[in-house]
Amino acid sequence: MAKKRAVWLMTGFSLFLLLSGLFSRAFAETPGGAEEMMRRSALVQFYAGNDMKTKVTMRLRSKEGGERVRELLMARRNVKAGGDQKYFILFLQPADVRDMTFLVWKYPQRDSDRWLYLPAIKLVKRIAANDKRSSFVGSDFSYEDVSGRAVEEDNHALLREEKYAGKEVYVVKSVPKDEKSADFGYKVSWVDKGNFVLWKEEYYDKRGSLSRVFTADEVKPIQGFPTTVKRMMKNVQTGHWTEATFGEVKYDLGLADSLFSERSLKNPPKAFAR
Amino acid sequence: MLKRLVQYRRRLVEFSATHPRFVVGLTLLLTVAFGLQFPKIRIDTDPKNMLPETSQVRRYNDQVEGWFGLHPDVIVVGIRNEGGIFNPESLRRIERITDEVLKLPGIVARDVISLPTVDDVTVDGDTLRAQPLLARVPERAEDIDALRKRITGNPLVVNRLVSADGKVSALYVPIEKGANGKAIADRIKKITAAEKGPEQFFFAGDPVARDTFGIEMFRQMAWFSPLAGMVMMVALYFMFRSATLVVANMGVAMISIIWAMGFFIGLGVPIHIMASMSPVFLMAISTDTVHIFNEFHFRYKDVREKREAILQTMEATATPITYSDLTTAAGFASLAVGPIVPVKIFGLLVAVGTLVILLMSFTLVPALMALMKEERIERVNLKKDPGGVVSRLLYDVGRFATGRRTAVVLAGALLIGVSAVGIAWIRVNNNMIHWFKAGSEVRKADRVLNESLGGTATLYLVADAKEEGGIADPKVLRSLEGLQKEIEKRYPVGKTVSVADYVKRVNRVLHDDDPAHETVPDSRETIGQYLLLFNMAAKPRDLNNVIDYPYRKANVVVQLQSWDAVDTKALLEQIRGDLRANPIPGVEIRPAGIAYFNMVWNDEVLWGMLSGFLASCVLVLFLLVLAYRSFWWGIASFLPLFFTIVLIYGVVGFVGKDLDMPISVLSTLSLGLAVDFAIHFASRFRQRYGETKDVQEALLWTVARPGKGILRNAVLFASGFAAMIFAALTPYVTVGIFMMAIMLLSAAATILLLPALVVLFPRLLTKGT
Incomplete structure (x- = not known):
């Protein structure tokens, strides 16, 4: 049943992609068009497949060259395309945080629920924190950068169309409707006209100066989904940057909902950890 | 060679006396040319730049700032409410001010630290809550009370962001490199001024003091050096009653300042606060002109013919003027040998100015004398002999010095001996906050914040474990914790924070906020997981300030309640002792931060200055x-x-005043003045003795006649610089007092000590003259 619905959803979605590709120029001129573009980009960026699993290698670098490498397994399952999602994360490296697990239930409209398991003291704690501001596992990515920000929270406007790295792109400016709802003043996104991959994003702080730059450094199709396998977030103000490489990406594994539960924090399923 | 130079000099003087209008015109033209360079001036008001950016301490500080995401310049804004800040109005004010400050240009918004921007991790049953210390202002009394308990009970926060008694809260506002601390502080002041409540606001921190000082220094220079010049012009007029003399005297000073400054500005050299003092120095050195006019005054009375009087005057004064200007120039130029760039520039600037003064003495001064109307000189001299009384008095002084020669010399020796004791007490110390007067806003803000919080000066102790993950070792963290405990007992430490405090905090929070768990856990894994947990909940910046990315280095932030370089030095000595007694295996600890920088600055700049002075x-x-x-x-x-x-340093020692930057700069001034007096005295005495071969007569003559020039000079400058005692910055007050002391002491030494010595050791001092 769920599978059937998913197939319908996929078909509908592809049809929609195709149609809107034809009319893209038409809707690009209306403000609603820019918002639609961002919505579809978010779907490509954060909702590909019903579920996915990947091994993420993160390199965190500070200005003076100090480096921290983190390796983790990450699984995602969409509860609803464009809506709620669940993430399960298992840390592999460095050794002292090995077997730490992290569970996120993401809701586009409010702060996500997060649980963390600390194997050293065998303790699960729920964490209540602000998604807009807190960093994703200490990196330059925020939770929003990893799991998306609700498109409705911003006003979007198409700035121009141009070529970026050989691709035809839309350049969209997004300004938060509520100043307090974001850590940035506004952002500018470079969205591929063809497949809606987000190639680049610039975040400006509330005083209007550039603060962070996201770039998709390597994108390849996996199981038919354009997948950003290497991404970079540079904080141009601090000189820190984080590079995240997604390896062994697999979609539509049919991950069980039980993986994304408090119970599996302490005992992640063997099949997952392998 | 020397004869040829004397020839040239004579011809120059003769030419100037013959074609005075041409000489004056040419001088003015050149002055305009040099003056045109002034708009190109590049001013550097940052005392930090006394050490080049490539100096070891600045490089290391830059590195440390990079490792830990720290900022060199942080403004501290203190908010005090006598009734306590934990009430909805005060808290809302803090919130509003923070919001407004975050919008200011030139500040580093992401790293502003205040109650609404710093994350706190608390526990609430099964939930860890990460939110700003002040997420939203509570209204109900019990919520306010809970907030106060939570904040003042958090060791990471108390005495840093909020005083233990809850009366003072602080905002730490880092500013971008190159931003002006005073300008930003002024904008924050506008924000706080809009708040009409019982709170008082204080602005402290190194950039505020530094930039306020830099700007004030230039401003007061613009006020007080012309003021000193004016007072001197008036005094000069009453001495000689001749406007031409006054104009000539001040003209030479001005021209030397404009030429020398214009020359260096034209070369593109930045004018640093040190070089900004050079007008005062050049004004003092240009006193040569007084000697010339003094002599001209006497000569004209003798020969009654202007041109002849000019030539005779120049003949008599040329040697001492040349000697004294050349030695002064050499003395200042030798400052350029040292390693400190602004000191070099200052030395060269004064040296060049001194050479200009020498040139003017043989060109502009005789030209101006030639332009004076004869009847006017006549009238001045005939109407009254203004020096008559003084000359007779000086004659008596000369008789006293030669008669009671042993007593005079012994008294001098005794004074030197006593001063030596004072010198032994001297403390070489610099404290930029003390460059402001005790009642000033900067001093007051610093005092208030140091009394209620951990301290406005920051020292970093950087622990390097030499291997990745080395800091996350429980043994290392416990050692850091132990070190902090020791340090916190020491003066002037008010507060320390390290990664150990964060780990302890997480440990406590995870154990249901049980204070018994405010400890460093036993396993490396637990520590690693705590750190990751903290990073996942709060802003990574907070941890980054105390531990680097590979967990190889940690930063112990030490807040100091004193800006005294000597206090930092003593503290670091003690810490070194502590570390020798209880070494942390495998970990090396090095100091950094602004307090350490000031200490190194003190050592290098002050000792550099002093050793340069001694070499000079x-x-x-x-x-x-x-x-x-x-x-x-x-x-x-x-x-x-x-x-x-020796006498000045002795008094400095006895009074307990620190030997600081202003004093060390001013010491060099004595090179220009004391030597000048002595050379005039010695040369003129030797000339006179050569003519008369009568020691006693020559001495009395020298004391009475060139001695009068010396005395005039001394009084002139003492009165001129007395005005500076009323300046708002202590360095200027020091200039005023120092100048008077140099003038009076070196004049006294010259007029009393030298004649006494000559009669005491006649064979040594009359032989060969």
């Missing part, structure tokens, strides 16, 4: 011996300089 003194002594071709005359004419400096 030796050089001057050497030149004096060379000039007189007599070892003993070299020593004798060096004595007033020696006497002046």
Whole structure:
């Protein structure tokens, strides 16, 4: 049943992609068009497949060259395309945080629920924190950068169309409707006209100066989904940057909902950890 | 060679006396040309730049700032409410001010630290809550009370962001490199001024003091050096009653300042606060002109013919003027040998200015004398002999000095001996906050914040474990914790924070906020997981300030309640002792931060300055011996300089004033003045003795006639610079007092000590003259 619905959803979605590709120029001129573009980009960026699993290698670098490498397994399952999602994360490296697990239930409209398991003291704690501001596992990515920000929270406007790295792109400016709802003043996104991959994003702080730059450094199709396998977030103000490489990406594994539960924090399923 | 130079000099003087209008015109033209360079001026008001950016301490500080995401310049804004800040109004004010400050240009918004921007991790049953210390302002009394308990009970926060008594809260506002601390503080002041409540606001921190000082320094220079000049012009007028003389005298000073400054500005050299003092120095050195006019005054009375009087005057004064200007120039130029760039520029600037003064003495001054109307000189001199009383008095002084020669010399020796004791007490120390007067806003803000919080000066102790993950070792963290405990007992430490405090905090929070768990856990894994947990909940910046990315280095932030370089030095000595007694295996600890920088600055700049000054003194002594071709005359004419400096330093020691930057700069001034007096005295005495071969007569004549020039000079400058005692910055007050002391002491030493010595050791000092 769920599978059937998913197939319908996929078909509908592809049809929609195709149609809107034809009319893209038409809707690009209306403000609603820019918002639609961002919505579809978010779907490509954060909702590909019903579920996915990947091994993420993160390199965190500070200005003076100090480096921290983190390796983790990450699984995602969409509860609803464009809506709620669940993430399960298992840390592999460095050794002292090995077997730490992290569970996120993401809701586009409010702060996500997060649980963390600390194997050293065998303790699960729920964490209540602000998604807009807190960093994703200490990196330059925020939770929003990893799991998306609700498109409705911003006003979007198409700035121009141009070529970026050989691709035809839309350049969209997004300004938060509520100043307090974001850590940035506004952002500018470079969205591929063809497949809606987000190639680049610039975040400006509330005083209007550039603060962070996201770039998709390597994108390849996996199981038919354009997948950003290497991404970079540079904080141009601090000189820190984080590079995240997604390896062994697999979609539509049919991950069980039980993986994304408090119970599996302490005992992640063997099949997952392998 | 020397004869040829004397020839040139004579021709120059003759030419100037013959074509005065041409000389004056040309001088003015050149002055305009140099003056046109002034708009190109580049001012550097940052005392930090006394050490080049490539200096080791600045490089290391830059590195440390990079490792830990720290900022070199942080403004501290203190908010005090006598009734306590934990009430909805005060808290809302803090919130509003923070919001407004975050929008200011030139500040580093992401790293502003205040109650609404710093994350706190608390526990609430099964939930860890990460939110700003002040997420939203509570209204109900019990919520306010809970907030107060939560904040003042958090060791990461208390005495840093909020005082233990809850009356003071602080905002730490880092500013971008190159931003002006005073300008930003002024904008924050506008924000706080809009808040009408019982709170008081205080602005402290190194950039506020530094930039306020830099700007004030230039401003007060613009006020007080012309003021000193005016007072001197008035005094000069009453001495000579001749406007031409006054104009000539001040003109020479002005021209030397404009030429020398214009020359360096034209070369693109930045004018640093140190070089901004050079007008004062050049004004003082240009006193040569007074000697010339003093002599001209006497000569004209003798010969009654202007041109002849000019030539005779120049003949008599040329040698001492040349000697004194050349030794002064050499003394200042030798400052350029040292490593500190602004000191070099200052030394060269004054040296070039001194050479300009020398040139003017042989060109502009005779030209102006030639332009004076004869009847006017006549009238001045005939109407009254203004020096008559003074000359007679000086005659008596000369008789006293030669008659009671043993007593005079012994008194001098005694004073030097007593001063030596004072010198032993001298403390070489610099404290930029003390460059402001005790009642000033900067001093007050610093005092208030130091009394209620951990301290406005920051020292970093950077622990390097030499391997990745080394800091996350429980043994290392416990050692850091132990070190902090030791340090916190020491003066002037008010507060320390390290990664150990964060780990302890997480440990406590995870154990249901049980204070018994405010400890460093036993396993490396637990520590690693705590750190990751903290990073996942709060802003990574907070941890980054105390531990680097690979967990190889940790930063112990030490807040100091004193800006005294000597206090930092003593503290670091003690810490070194602690570490020798309880070493942390495998970990090396190095100091950094602004407090450490100030300490190094103190050592390098002050000691550099002092050693440069001592080297200059030796050089001057050497030149004096060379000039007189007599070892003993070299020593004798060096004595007033020696006497002046020893006495001043002695008093500095006895009074307990620190030997700081202003004093060390001003010491060099004695090179220009004391030597000047002594050379005039010695040269004129030797000339006179050569003519009359009567020691007693020559001495009395010298004391009465060139001595009058010396005395006039001394009084002139003492009165001129007395005005500076009323300046708002202590360095200027020091300039005022120092200038008077140098003038009076070196004049006294010259007029009393030298005649006494000559009669006491006649064979050593009359031989060969």
